[in-house]
Amino acid sequence: MFQRRYASLNLALAVGISLLVLSKNVLAQSVPDYVTKQVPEAKVVGNAMFTYLFWDVYDATLYAPKGEWQSNAPFALKLDYQRGLDGKKIAQRSVDEMRKQGISDEAKLSEWEEKMVALFPDVEDGDVITGVATTNRASEFYINGELVGKIEDENFTQAFFDIWLSEKTSEPKLRKALLQN
Template identity: 85%
Template sequence: MFQRRYSTLKLVIVLGISLVVLSKNVLAQSVPDYVTKQVPEAQVVGNAMFTYMFWDVYDATLYAPKGQWQSDAPFALKLDYQRSLDGKKIAQRSVDEMRKQGISDEAMLSEWRDKMAALFPDVEDGDVITGVATSDQASEFYINGELAGTIEDTNFTQSFFDIWLSEKTSEPKLRKALLQK
């Protein structure tokens, strides 16, 4: 009787360890190539669905070196869109969120909105926009895995990613899930 329980327990432990190793390997393999080029040893930090009212808008995934996010290190935020949205509205919503964070320089916000509007296309269900904060604090944007452009402005990079990652975010539950806090 004891031997059978011991064998069953051993099997459960081995299966549990195998599942943990397998899930880590799947997560490591799921990091897009264009992310690993800018984010060394990129791993998933966290993932969450952003829902507005009752509509799923996008699935957000945060990548950082060894899965440890730091605001001053390279990282990437991938948004897998679940619905169609106008690119200009995405840019405007980003500016509105930056304003909520405390950015009040309207000339700068207007310039940033124009830059984002030029980069962000209209998206359909299944499209992916990934923002990468590079090691020199520039922002690279990838549309469905292809580089769409770069904004080389450290203030923009900080303000843009603060939309999701700052303590002042308008979506604290999403932030918590992305940062695993």
């Protein structure tokens, strides 16, 4: 009897480990085509759920060449929304986070907010917004895999992605999970 239980436990453990390995392989291989066009040899760097209070807001995934993020190389940040949000509020929150990073040029922040409001739609549970920092330091935005616009401003690109990736981020645990450090 003991041997049968032990064998069942070993089988369950083996199946569990196999599923874990399979899920990691699927995650590693599931880089969207629109990301690989801008980020050569894109692989997942890290992934984490952003939660506000008690609500899951989005699942964030960072992609970089060979899975090694560098701020001066192309990369992509994909946000899989878990709840509906107003696009204008997404833009406003982005500007608020940029201020927290130390950007104080209100005219520039206002200009960037207008551009983001024009690009970011209202999102529903299941929608995906992906921002790509391109080789020439522009920002491309994809909604559910479709390119919706580009902001060709190195300073915007830096400020926007710093919301998640800067050491000054308001969400250091999220940053750590995305960068795997």
